[in-house]
Amino acid sequence: MSAGTLEFAWSPELVALQAEAHEVADAAIAAHGQHDDAWINGYSRVFSRELGRRGWIGMTWPTEVGGGGRSVLERFVVTEALIDKGAPIAASWFADRQMGPTLIAYGTPEQQRDFLPGILAGETGWCIGMSEPDAGSDLASLATRAVRDGDHYVVDGQKIWTSFGETADYCYLICRTSSEGPRHAGISELIVPMDTPGVTVRPIEDMTTNRHFCEVFFDGVRVPAANLVGEEGGSFRQTMRQLEHERGGVDRLLSNRALYLEALGRADTADPLVRQEVARLETGYRIGRLLVLREVLGQAPRQFSAATKAFCTEHEQRVADFVARTWGMDATLWGRAARGACYAPAYTIMGGTSLILRNILGERTLGLPREPVVTR
Numbered sequence: 001m002s003a004g005t006l007e008f009a010w011s012p013e014l015v016a017l018q019a020e021a022h023e024v025a026d027a028a029i030a031a032h033g034q035h036d037d038a039w040i041n042g043y044s045r046v047f048s049r050e051l052g053r054r055g056w057i058g059m060t061w062p063t064e065v066g067g068g069g070r071s072v073l074e075r076f077v078v079t080e081a082l083i084d085k086g087a088p089i090a091a092s093w094f095a096d097r098q099m100g101p102t103l104i105a106y107g108t109p110e111q112q113r114d115f116l117p118g119i120l121a122g123e124t125g126w127c128i129g130m131s132e133p134d135a136g137s138d139l140a141s142l143a144t145r146a147v148r149d150g151d152h153y154v155v156d157g158q159k160i161w162t163s164f165g166e167t168a169d170y171c172y173l174i175c176r177t178s179s180e181g182p183r184h185a186g187i188s189e190l191i192v193p194m195d196t197p198g199v200t201v202r203p204i205e206d207m208t209t210n211r212h213f214c215e216v217f218f219d220g221v222r223v224p225a226a227n228l229v230g231e232e233g234g235s236f237r238q239t240m241r242q243l244e245h246e247r248g249g250v251d252r253l254l255s256n257r258a259l260y261l262e263a264l265g266r267a268d269t270a271d272p273l274v275r276q277e278v279a280r281l282e283t284g285y286r287i288g289r290l291l292v293l294r295e296v297l298g299q300a301p302r303q304f305s306a307a308t309k310a311f312c313t314e315h316e317q318r319v320a321d322f323v324a325r326t327w328g329m330d331a332t333l334w335g336r337a338a339r340g341a342c343y344a345p346a347y348t349i350m351g352g353t354s355l356i357l358r359n360i361l362g363e364r365t366l367g368l369p370r371e372p373v374v375t376r
């Protein structure tokens with residue numbers, strides 16, 4: 001590196017790790033197929049165990065809890081390579097991205113001992129029970145209740161859009177343990193084994209024929225009180241922290257990257273309008289990647305992951321639109337491009353809608369007033 005220049009290239013160690021991750025991704029794709037939206041639609045328990053054997057789940061978690069103790073950039077390089085190529089990482093992704101870090105931050109030593117090894121080995125699948133029919137963006141209005149009964153909680157209610165509800169071993173449930181006080185108080189987090197009597201799962205097939213999300217019903221479900229994560233009634237802050245893990249990652253940028261690269265091969269780049277569009281998409285991709293890296297390195301302002309997620313997922317939607325137009329008439333036949341175009345609206349809904357994320361950015365990061373300013 002010459003004096004006065006900034007070196008953006010990875011170190012030789014990271015380049016080698018990236019090459020290894022590309023090789024692993026290629027082998028996984030050969031064995032289990034290539035998946036667009038690989039982190040949510042590419043589901044393979046076999047590959048999840050392979051990731052566990054390689055130490056590629058929980059890479060950055062402390063070694064004391066069995067994690068890899070590796071750097072955030074090592075994890076970034078591996079996850080970027082796997083998602084970029086379309087390797088099926090969905091079976092372990094939620095637990096790696098947010099359940100594990102939440103248990104490390106707020107779980108008891110017993111919970112860490114009982115639940116982290118299965119996650120690290122890629123053996124256990126988790127789903128996130130947040131959204132309800134009448135509580136999506138406004139999480140504080142959730143109605144699923146957990147009532148303490150001796151050394152158990154008894155859970156009644158319904159969740160919806162629960163990705164992996166059908167296949168998960170555990171649900172990370174956000175529920176109401178008290179209706180007293182402000183709406184944000186009285187919310188708690190429970191680990192619910194999905195095979196507990198009273199849990200009923202009904203898969204929902206979306207318009208692209210994916211079946212990852214489900215309705216989950218809880219009818220008198222008895223959950224050990226030892227499965228309460230953090231403080232009873234005080235988990236709203238925990239949940240917001242968990243959402244930061246959910247929003248600032250590279251998964252929100254690369255969902256349809258493999259499809260984009262294929263479309264690029266088909267695009268008429270002799271056309272100056274196509275070239276301009278490609279330039280805009282490439283610029284968006286690079287800006288998004290820098291935003292994600294800032295999150296990964298802990299350099300972004302607090303709650304800025306809302307802006308990072310909004311920017312990256314809106315980029316993914318522009319990519320889906322470009323792909324569909326590049327495919328032309330073929331996109332009207334059922335196939336990857338059509339599926340990508342139909343799935344794209346989900347990018348700016350799941351994990352928080354872009355409108356909500358803009359509210360968070362305005363109110364919490366920029367400190368703008370909540371009420372309209374009245375001027376005379």
Ligand SMILES: Cc1cc2nc3c(=O)[nH]c(=O)nc-3n(C[C@H](O)[C@H](O)[C@H](O)COP(=O)(O)OP(=O)(O)OC[C@H]3O[C@@H](n4cnc5c(N)ncnc54)[C@H](O)[C@@H]3O)c2cc1C
Binds near residue numbers: 130131132349353354
């Ligand atoms: C593919 C996919 C996977 C998902 N997986 C999961 C999962 O695993 N677990 C889970 O719990 N949930 C999951 N969800 C649900 C997702 O988190 C919710 O759909 C999302 O939070 C929005 O909630 P809602 O659908 O109830 O919409 P609503 O909250 O009803 O919003 C409807 C519209 O109103 C707008 N709006 C609402 N409030 C405001 C406001 N205050 N200001 C401005 N605009 C507002 C929204 O932006 C949106 O456009 C998933 C969703 C999708 C699409």
